Amino acid sequence: MSTDTDTGTDSGGADRVPFEPIQPVRAYQRVAEQIEERILGGELPPGSRLPAERELVKQFAVGRSTIREALRVLQSSGLIRSRPGDPQGAEVLGVSPDNLSQALARLARSSLSGLGELVQFRMVLEAESYRLAARLRSEDDLARMTALVDLMEEAAPARPRAFSEADADFHRAVAEASGNALLALCARAVHDAVVGVIEGKLTGSGGDAGEWMRRSVAHHRQVLAALRTGDAHRAAHLGRRALYEHYAEFVAPEERELLRAALDD
Amino acid sequence: MSTDTDTGTDSGGADRVPFEPIQPVRAYQRVAEQIEERILGGELPPGSRLPAERELVKQFAVGRSTIREALRVLQSSGLIRSRPGDPQGAEVLGVSPDNLSQALARLARSSLSGLGELVQFRMVLEAESYRLAARLRSEDDLARMTALVDLMEEAAPARPRAFSEADADFHRAVAEASGNALLALCARAVHDAVVGVIEGKLTGSGGDAGEWMRRSVAHHRQVLAALRTGDAHRAAHLGRRALYEHYAEFVAPEERELLRAALDD
DNA sequence: CCAGGCAACTGGTCAGACCAGAAGATCTTC
DNA sequence: GAAGATCTTCTGGTCTGACCAGTTGCCTGG
Numbered sequence A, B: 001m002s003t004d005t006d007t008g009t010d011s012g013g014a015d016r017v018p019f020e021p022i023q024p025v026r027a028y029q030r031v032a033e034q035i036e037e038r039i040l041g042g043e044l045p046p047g048s049r050l051p052a053e054r055e056l057v058k059q060f061a062v063g064r065s066t067i068r069e070a071l072r073v074l075q076s077s078g079l080i081r082s083r084p085g086d087p088q089g090a091e092v093l094g095v096s097p098d099n100l101s102q103a104l105a106r107l108a109r110s111s112l113s114g115l116g117e118l119v120q121f122r123m124v125l126e127a128e129s130y131r132l133a134a135r136l137r138s139e140d141d142l143a144r145m146t147a148l149v150d151l152m153e154e155a156a157p158a159r160p161r162a163f164s165e166a167d168a169d170f171h172r173a174v175a176e177a178s179g180n181a182l183l184a185l186c187a188r189a190v191h192d193a194v195v196g197v198i199e200g201k202l203t204g205s206g207g208d209a210g211e212w213m214r215r216s217v218a219h220h221r222q223v224l225a226a227l228r229t230g231d232a233h234r235a236a237h238l239g240r241r242a243l244y245e246h247y248a249e250f251v252a253p254e255e256r257e258l259l260r261a262a263l264d265d
Numbered sequence C: 001c002c003a004g005g006c007a008a009c010t011g012g013t014c015a016g017a018c019c020a021g022a023a024g025a026t027c028t029t030c
Numbered sequence D: 001g002a003a004g005a006t007c008t009t010c011t012g013g014t015c016t017g018a019c020c021a022g023t024t025g026c027c028t029g030g
Helices: A027-040 A054-059 A062-076 A098-109 A114-137 A138-154 A160-178 A181-200 A207-229 A232-250 A251-261 B026-042 B053-062 B066-078 B098-109 B115-135 B140-156 B159-177 B180-199 B209-229 B232-250 B253-263
Strands: none
Touching: A027 A098, A054 A062, A062 A232, A062 B066, A098 A181, A098 B098, A098 B159, A098 B180, A114 A160, A114 A181, A114 A207, A114 A232, A114 A251, A114 B115, A114 B159, A114 B180, A114 B253, A138 A160, A138 A207, A138 A251, A160 A207, A181 B098, A181 B115, A181 B180, A207 A232, A232 A251, A232 B026, A251 B115, A251 B140, B026 B053, B026 B066, B053 B066, B053 B098, B053 B115, B066 B232, B098 B115, B115 B159, B115 B180, B115 B209, B115 B232, B140 B209, B159 B209, B232 B253
């Protein structure tokens, strides 16, 4: 295993960094780097505009295809967005989490990790998110979450879309209260990935939607109570437990051990 | 907050999904999607080769610039790699965590999430990784880890490169033992991002490297012992504690609360 | 049998052209 | 004068054809 970067046991013995093999740097790459640098550096703030492609051609003194490939790279990283016909040039979006969720989704999709790992990872992230939120939440956060759970209860069986919207907002509020945007983003990305995989498997298998929503609301109320009293341990446990119960049936039996290992602490 | 996707409380009241606004799909995008689909789907496994660009032009019936922009997107996602003059065409790399760490690094660089969040996230991931490893590790895993810690001790003060190589390998082994590749990849990505940010700040501030290595070895031995006895709680605690002690000084004071909240459980 | 060189690829880049879309200016009509 | 239709001129998206610099492998001359 770990056949990559096996420079660990250098034959030479001398622990000196060898000369790096010089590798050609493509023109489009340097263009992309320059623009990315300006975006990340604060010049070119989100909302501002890049010059038109033909103008960039003049400024960088390269062909248009080079410029376009550079812009494509930046666009696929979510840093800019371009619209045909826009006379103002490409729009700077700034750094966004979309790229991260995209990368996570790819990792999840590749058979590199099965549903078991995905759910296990989500258990970890969500539980820790709860744990932190229980410690750091403000009264304001609590009020907002309470309102969202109320919203879920109202929408209970009749409006599934409103229900899941409120559900997602609740989790976003928790993540916000936990104070860690990164954790929130990853949790959301993994959530999306799990939902994507589950949808793949035939989800028609029984299950009363109304009953499920009712239980979900009850669960959220429990979590909310734990967050209110600052019981970090209990909040984390609730999060793990709920995910386990909800998803264990979808996970292949040989992967269940993973989930059980992640269950208690 | 949460101004995005605010279709939650639809004015219409009817909980029906509205027609989606049709948006033009660029040609390069569809080309990229088709190729990505094949890579993620398992055809075109890592190591295989894409047809030459001029061949793809014929197969997709589009211009070469379109093909090239599509390949650029895939390349910036880390899915393929192309080398000028390679008569075999672009190489399929498969899904890799590099893109993830790149996205994380960008998020970290943009003030969107500071070093505090990054370290906190790493505390969470590493602790959970330890926790799972303590439950699921095999004797084989333990033997491998022991060997790696021994390697660290040997390389102790004289060969820092070998030391950090063994260190990285140890963490990789732990992640492997935890049975969750996703967790491992994220942990690695966050690790890289943290290192990148720390390097940005002037790292010259004192600190005896030899002493630090010695303590690091001791810490790894403790973790190893906890993993051996299956003490999940202790292993997780050790991981959190070590990260906190190692990085707290670099984190801005107003962000330290984040770390402290993540510290104990 | 081997080395040097040639030929046939490859990807990287450039130049120029055309198209459809968007936006503002201009013109027409009431 | 104001509202609407048209026009101009920009934009990005795409295609074509060309050239360059590498890489590879065959192939010939030793």
